[in-house]
Amino acid sequence: MCGIVGYTGSRQSSRILLEGLKRLEYRGYDSAGIAVISPEKKISRYRCRGRIANLERLIEGEHPEGNTAVGHTRWATHGRPSDENAHPHTDCSGQIVVVHNGIIENYLRLKKELSSAGHRFTSDTDTEVIAHLVEDELNGEVSLAEAVRSALKKLQGSYALGVISSSEPGRIIAARKDSPLIIGLGEDGNFLASDVPAVLPYTREFIFLEDGDKAVIESGSVTVSGADGAETERKPLTVSWDPVMAEKQGYRHFMLKEIYEQQRAIQETVMGSLVRDTGKVIFEDFNMEPAAIRKIKKIFLIGCGTAYHACLVGKFLLEDFLKIPCEVDIASEFRYRQPPIDSETLVMAVSQSGETADTLAALREASSRGAFTAAVCNVLGSTMTREAGGVIYTHAGPEIGVASTKAFTSQLTAFYLLTLHLGIIRGMLDEKKALEISEALIHLPNKVKHILDTQNETIKEIAHRYFKKKNFLYLGRNINYPIALEGALKLKEISYIHAEGYPAGEMKHGPIALIDGEVPVVVIATRSCVYEKVLSNIEEVRARDASVIALASEGDSTVSELAEDIIYIPETMEIFTPLLNTVPLQLLAYHTARLLGCDIDQPRNLAKSVTVE
Ligand code: M6R
Secondary structure (H helix, E strand, C coil): EEEEEEEECCEEEEEEEHHHHCCCHCCCEEHHHHHHECCCCCCCEEEEECCHHHHHHHHHHCCCCEEEEEEEECCCCCCCCCCCCCCCCCCCCEEEEEECCEEEECCCHHHHHHHCCCCCCCCCCHHHHHHHHHHCCCCCCCCHHHHHHHHHHHCCCCCEEEEECCCCEEEEEEEEEECEEECCCCCCCEEEEEHHHHHHCCCCEEEECCCCCEEEECCCCCEECCCCCEEEECCCCECCCHHHHHHHCCCCCCHEEEEEHHHHHHEEEHHHCECCCCEEECCCCCCCHHHHHHHEEEEEECCHHHHHHHHHHHHHHHHHCCCCEEEEEEEEHHHHCCCCCCCEEEEEEEEEECCCHHHHHHHHHHHCCCCCCEEEEEECHHHCHHHHCCCECCCCCCCCCCCCCCHHHHHHHHHHHHHHHHHCCCCCCCHHHHHHHHHHHHHHHHHHHHHHHHHHHHHHHHHHHHHCEEEEEEEEHHHHHHHHHHHHHHHHHHCCCEEEEEEHHHHCHHHHHHHHCCCCEEEECCCCCCHHHHHHHHEEEEEECCCCEEEEECCCCCHHHHCCCCEEEEEHHHHHHHHHHHHHHHHHHHHHHHHCCCCCCCCCCCCCCCCCC
C-alpha cells in the first residue's frame, strides 16, 4: 500500500525522506520517489520502479540539497508499476509536486478536461490530475494552500495528500479524505507521513488529521483547518512506540521478531485492562454504559483476513458465555448486505491497522444504521478508533511484517477480555468463574514462551520435511476451526503454497477427494470437547496415505501414535487453545517460507494495510 513521507525544517531533507520511506517498506510497494526543493528554489525529482535501494542508487552522487521535500512509496492502482508512474507527480512546469495515497475516482473525466485545456500528462496515474488542477488554480493571486483547497473541491474519491511548490519553499500543504495522514512535530522541523513508524526516530508527537482536514506545515508551525475550512485545533498525541521497537532487533525477519514478541504483546493487552484481584475488566475507551451492555440483543463481528479469523473465535466465546446471538462477517461482504441492525445491536470492527477500507466502510454502514459500534484496534489515532463509538486497544506494538502474527493473538486476547467484561456486567459470569478465566489468561504469555522455547526446532525439522509439497490441508474443529483457517492463510501468504483450512468434520463432504500421499494434513488435535471426533478425522486422513502433522496437548500419547509429526502445546482451558495453537502454525509457515527463499516480510501482491476497496 502506498506510503507518504514529507519534511520541512532546518535539516537536509533527502536523507530523512529515504530513511522514512525505508521504514514504510513493510506496507508493500512497487516503486518509490522523492522531490526536493533546492535553496535556489528548483525542484529535483527522483523516481524509480522497485526497491528503495534502487532510488538510493539513483540519488547517489547527486546529494540533492534542500530543506523541504516529499517522498512516496507506490503500490499500483492506476497504471502499471513503472518509473513514469512512480510518485511524486508534477504539473506541466514541474514546479508543483504531489504525493498521494488513495484513489481519485473521477480522474478520467478530469484528465480529459485538463488535456483539452492544454495540460500535458506524463503518467497513467490518477494522482497526476491533482498537480494539474493545482496548477490551474495557482495563478499568482492565491496561495498554494488556497489553490490546493480549490482543486480538492473537484476531486471525487479518497486522498492523503502532500503538495509542495517551488513558489513557496519551506511549506508543505497536506489534506486527507478517507486515507490516513499524520503530522509529526519535531525540534528542528515538522514531518508529514501516512503512518507513524516513518518518522518515529525524529518525534513521538503527532497530530492525526481527520477526514476533511487540510494543513499548512512549515518548519516552526502547523496550521490545520477542518472540513468547513475554518482553522481548528488538533491536539497532538504522544505515541509510546520507540524507533527500536520498529526495527528487527537481530531477527532475520520482522515476522519472526513479531512471533517472538507475542508473549509481551498478550501480556500488555491483558495488563492494560484486567484487574487481577477481581477478574474484572476496565476498558477505558469502550464507552458503552452497563445499561446499554445489558440491552445488547445481537452482536456482529467484522474484519478482513486474519482479523476475520479473530472474529470467528470471538463468536464462539461470546455465544458460549453470554448466550447472545453473534454473527461474523467478512467486512467487504457486510457492506453490501442488509442484516437487521438496531440500537440494541453491537457491531465490532476488528483491525490491526484501523485503516482497512472494507472494515471502515462496514463500520460506517453499521453506525449509520443505528448500531453501537466499537473497534478492536492496534493503532492509536487510526481512523477506526476515531470513528467507532468505543475502542478496545490491543497493545501489540507496531506490526511491520505483512503477515499478521502478534496482532492476531492480541485480538484473541481482546476477545477474552471482552467476554469477561460483558459476561460480568450481564450476570453470566460469577466472580469465581471470572477469576478462573482471568487466572488462566494471565498465564497464557508464559505458555506462549514455552511453545517458542520448546517447539521451534521441531517445527523447523517438520518444515524441512514438507517444504517442497504443493498443497497443504489444515483441519480443526469447533473453536479451533478458525485456527485451521489462520494456519492455512499464513502458509499461503508467505510461502505461496496452496493451503486450505477446513472444519475437520466437513472434510468428508468434498475436500477428502484431494487427499493422497502428497498432501500433508495439519490437524489441530489438542484436548477439547471434540478431541475424540478429531482422532476419527485423523484416521480418515491416514487411510488415504496422507502424512499427518498434529498439534497435541503435552502428555498426549494417543495422537503421537497416529501422526507422523507432532507439536506439543501446554495444557490450558479449552477456550485458550486457539491462541496457543496459533503460534506453532505461524512458525511452520515462517520456516517453510524461509526454506523456499520467499520474501517473508513483504510477500508478493500483498500490502500491510489495504486502504482501497
Ligand atoms: O489491518 P487489518 O487488521 O484490518 O488488516 C486486515 C487484513 O488485511 C490482514 O489481516 C491480512 O489478512 C494479513 N495479511 C494477514 O496476515
